[in-house]
Amino acid sequence: MLLIQVNGESRQVPPGTKVAQLIAAMPLAGKRFAVERNGEIVPKSRLDSVILVDQDRLEIVIAVGGG
């Protein structure tokens, strides 16, 4: 298993997992979100092609109320 960080929390994923597969397990259906991997944006068009590697750090964000 690979050890990765998602929004600051550790989690394990099987080798070969794509970003899109990780996203599919999150409460994001039908919502606008964005993904950053190791400080770089992962465009929506590439979510299905980027394969996670050990020690990846992901940030997955949405829009919330704010000034």
Added chain:
Amino acid sequence: MNDPLVIAGKSYASRLLVGTGKYRDFAETKAAVETSGAEIITVAIRRVNIGQNAGEPSLLEFLPTSRYTILPNTAGCHSAVEAVRTLRLARELLDGHALVKLEVLADDQTLFPNMPETLVAARELVADGFQVMVYCSDDPIQAKALEEIGCAAVMPLASLIGSGMGILNPWNLEIILDRARVPVLVDAGIGTASDAAIAMELGCDGVLMNTGIAKAKNPVLMASAMKKAVEAGREAFLAGRMPKKIYQASASSPSEGKIG
């Protein structure tokens, strides 16, 4: 009256911009935003709560991008690096949308802008193609520097974020307005309708507020008041107020033809 607010080449009928934080729920947010007439609304960018229920609605379902110009902010960022990262995520989230609100904060008690970091972030964002509306101190020199970097609008604070203290330094705002060649919007500190009207009477191009509406006892009614105040202040500015006469009264009724 056709008097649009033009920011980065795009025209807006409303000169009131509103935030979407601090409301009781999304229904109240939506009602207040609709009543305010605002076309540009700010949002924050935050980590999705991974444990959240998938069925829970999101802000943008209540305030769709098809109806509003969403202005993502960098609230909570204390460095240029954090702010630029946040806005790159926002641009991806909003499908390439370039108009953003930059704020880099210095300390958590005052939420005063960290101007050195704000300038660094503004340079990087402008170079990367963002249209930057920037929260700044009410310092004419800093405001001009941000304009020269290429910011789309400068947004000096009226008073501390969330303080409701109104416009504490109208003289500085006048200097900023006198020199600016980009829109100047007052951002932060507006507590009630008269504060917004004064900002507009000074000649500000617009006003951005959140807490002044969201933390009123009746936010929807205050949203209505703010809409009218911004419109009234703008019309008064365009009309040109009468000169102030400190020592000399001037009767409004004719002195001729009095009885007796």
